[in-house]
Amino acid sequence: MRMTDIQRCEVRPGRLVEWALSPATVTAAAGLPVDPRPPAYVQESHIRTARSVREDGLTVPTWLGTAFDIPGTVDLDALQDALRSWTLRHETLRSGFRWDGDEMRRFTLDAEAVSLHREEAGDFPDAARLVQHLQDRFDAAANALSWPNFLYAAVIRDDCTSVYMAFDHSNVDAYSIQRLPAEINELYAAAAEGRPAEESPVGSYVDFCEIERADADRIDGSHAIVGRWREFIRRCNGKLPNFPVELGLEPGGPLPTQKLMREMLVDADAAAAFESYCRPFGGSLVGILAATSLIVHEISGQPVYRAVLPFHTRVKSKWSDSVGWYVGGAPIEVAMDKAPDFRGALAAVRAELQANRSLARMPLARVLRLLGSDFRPTSPDLYSIVSYVDARGIPGSERWDELAAYGLVRVSYGDQVCVWLNRLHEGLWFTCRYPDTDVAFKNMRLYVERLGDIILSVAREQRALELAPHDLVG
Numbered sequence: 068m069r070m071t072d073i074q075r076c077e078v079r080p081g082r083l084v085e086w087a088l089s090p091a092t093v094t095a096a097a098g099l100p101v102d103p104r105p106p107a108y109v110q111e112s113h114i115r116t117a118r119s120v121r122e123d124g125l126t127v128p129t130w131l132g133t134a135f136d137i138p139g140t141v142d143l144d145a146l147q148d149a150l151r152s153w154t155l156r157h158e159t160l161r162s163g164f165r166w167d168g169d170e171m172r173r174f175t176l177d178a179e180a181v182s183l184h185r186e187e188a189g190d191f192p193d194a195a196r197l198v199q200h201l202q203d204r205f206d207a208a209a210n211a212l213s214w215p216n217f218l219y220a221a222v223i224r225d226d227c228t229s230v231y232m233a234f235d236h237s238n239v240d241a242y243s244i245q246r247l248p249a250e251i252n253e254l255y256a257a258a259a260e261g262r263p264a265e266e267s268p269v270g271s272y273v274d275f276c277e278i279e280r281a282d283a284d285r286i287d288g289s290h291a292i293v294g295r296w297r298e299f300i301r302r303c304n305g306k307l308p309n310f311p312v313e314l315g316l317e318p319g320g321p322l323p324t325q326k327l328m329r330e331m332l333v334d335a336d337a338a339a340a341f342e343s344y345c346r347p348f349g350g351s352l353v354g355i356l357a358a359t360s361l362i363v364h365e366i367s368g369q370p371v372y373r374a375v376l377p378f379h380t381r382v383k384s385k386w387s388d389s390v391g392w393y394v395g396g397a398p399i400e401v402a403m404d405k406a407p408d409f410r411g412a413l414a415a416v417r418a419e420l421q422a423n424r425s426l427a428r429m430p431l432a433r434v435l436r437l438l439g440s441d442f443r444p445t446s447p448d449l450y451s452i453v454s455y456v457d458a459r460g461i462p463g464s465e466r467w468d469e470l471a472a473y474g475l476v477r478v479s480y481g482d483q484v485c486v487w488l489n490r491l492h493e494g495l496w497f498t499c500r501y502p503d504t505d506v507a508f509k510n511m512r513l514y515v516e517r518l519g520d521i522i523l524s525v526a527r528e529q530r531a532l533e534l535a536p537h538d539l540v541g
């Protein structure tokens with residue numbers, strides 16, 4: 068899915084309708100007892116970070132969302148049924164947290180207590196005003212420090228309806244939102260036609276949180292995983308790594324605003340040839356990281372590329388279709404004296420991933436707690452990321468262009484760099500949010516241009532290899 072911000076997702080004028088959990092549902096939630104299933108460490112870290120940043124005087128929206136079309140004239144009642152059915156399917160959306168002193172306590176509604184309230188927001192003939200309204204509504208409703216923390220909206224027109232859904236990050240990851248267009252379109256079609264929807268059983272993220280946390284709590288500070296993170300952080304001068312180029316940040320200064328960069332990096336043929344070249348080393352992810360290590364060395368001159376890489380934690384099939392934040396982090400270190408060229412960097416990255424990828428199954432927030440260091444966050448991102456996902460296998464991905472489907476990221480404040488690369492049917496899509504400084508823009512623009520150059524160069528080399536005549540034997 069093309070990741071972007073709400074300003075650049077083809078918002079068009081129309082009549083706006085919004086859905087939130089009903090007042091009766093919110094009232095029922097207020098009286099619920101404690102659900103003993105704890106938050107995931109990543110959820111707790113996210114919410115505590117939001118509270119810490121707010122205590123420093125800044126509210127930082129961090130919601131994720133999606134936008135997509137439903138073709139034709141919409142049946143609003145059927146769409147509401149589809150949205151409610153989808154909400155009930157994923158337990159995390161009817162589960163939230165309250166503060167008990169400094170502890171987070173979960174509550175969870177039964178499915179029968181959940182209903183949606185529909186509200187007509189009016190006609191928006193001006194697209195820019197509609198964009199601002201949607202962003203303001205999502206900032207308020209999809210907030211880490213409140214509950215409910217998601218909102219649905221639809222812009223109604225005669226020829227099609229555009230659906231917008233936003234969630235606080237504690238409930239979703241990028242994979243969750245990329246499944247949404249196909250799921251909502253199927254549920255809507257079933258409701259409009261009066262037939263049962265085609266749904267398979269799905270695991271609960273709330274259950275996953277309990278299982279993952281119990282496993283994480285079994286380790287202590289003497290565990291080998293903690294030791295490996297301790298040494299990695301020591302080599303990062305006691306911090307988790309940012310993107311290793313100059314970003315023009317003022318030491319100790321206020322949290323900067325961010326900007327978004329997004330574009331189609333290379334077409335489908337180049338992406339396929341790049342993948343073929345990199346496959347013996349592990350595929351495109353390894354290639355992207357190898358190229359990144361070379362580029363940031365060119366820009367900054369640093370002898371070692373250090374990063375924390377995001378990996379999904381959906382290790383069992385029952386979590387495959389589940390909505391939640393199934394992401395962990397693993398450290399890598401690529402010494403440039405062992406990676407003088409692209410093939411050398413491929414080998415170095417492959418070795419790092421083979422050695423360290425399993426560390427992503429242990430929540431980093433648990434490790435940091437055991438390290439006992441002062442990691443009081445002052446930014447919504449603990450570290451920078453470079454993420455690669457081949458999204459072509461996600462159900463409905465072949466229709467994303469037809470349905471004007473986008474993944475939405477909120478660009479607000481932050482001193483880290485977050486890069487997402489999505490392999491789509493039409494090519495490799497690049498998205499990046501970065502601190503809004505002239506230096507950061509210059510270096511990130513240089514990074515993306517060099518990344519495209521390396522991918523195209525490797526793709527040309529791969530095509531030449533495939534076209535070369537093979538020696539005849541015998």
